Every structure is written in C-alpha cells, then in structure tokens.
Amino acid sequence: MRGILTATGVVLVAALLYAGSCVVWPFGDCWVCSGTGHHRSASARRLSRPCRWCKAAGKRLRLGRRAWNRARRLHRDITR
Template sequence: MTPAQFIACALLVIALLVTVRYAAECYIRPFRRCRKCQGKGRKPNRIGRGTYDCRRCRGTGLRLRIGRHLWNHARALHRDATR
C-alpha cells in the first residue's frame, strides 16, 4: 500500500466515523440549543428592561438539528410513497 493510498483510506475512515457519530447524535438528541438565545428561550429587549420570546425557537430554547430534519423529511417521503 502506497502512502497516498494509506492517507486516502485514513481520511475515508475518519469521514465515516464523523458521519456515524453525527447520525447517532441526531438519533439520541434530536434537539440542540438555540444559537440566537443560547438556549434560554428569551432575549433582552433592545429598549427598556423587558424580555421577549426568541423568534427562532419560539421561546423553547431548542432547535431541531439539521440532520434530524433531513431524516424526518426522508421518512415522510418514504411513508407517503409506500401508502
């Protein structure tokens, strides 16, 4: 095995491990913290002292991961196509 083939195989294995780990993360914990409000669900008001619900997460502090969103979409397509 040449060094170039070894590096290519190593990169392929690393990419596969990262993909499997992200898929497991999407399965185990489908939601992540909202980046806009840092998972608090509320944002400070620009004028005054009040707060308001975060528009991105609708006040929950959680957002669906992109991988889980794609998984749900693929499942819905499969379910609708096999009915």
C-alpha cells in the same frame, strides 16, 4: 492511496457518530437565545422578548434530525 482510505474512514465514522447523537439528542439549544427562550435587545439590558426562532422554547430541532425526519416522510409517501 492509503491516506485517502484513512480520510474516508474518518469522515464516515464522524458522520455515523453525528447521526447517532441526533437520534439520542434530537434537540439542541437555540443559537439565537442560547437556550433561554428570550432574546435580549442590544440597546437595553433588561428588555427582552420571546425568541422568534425557537418560539420561546429554547430548543430547536437539529439539522441531522430534520434531514432524518424528511427522509422518513419521503420514504413513507413513496411507499404508499
């Protein structure tokens, strides 16, 4: 029983830390271009094109921040 409570506490603390980091740092590096904004071709070393996932910005909205924004929008629409 004590192990279950400890595991629950650890998971809760980890979730709170992740939520806090999403508030402080809402954007992370794009996973496709590694934050450069350009996607390199596998066949040619120099050929690159703008990254279509981040639209050449190099940053993407983190999953936790996206969920927070959606929850806020849903709450706002319900309360109107």
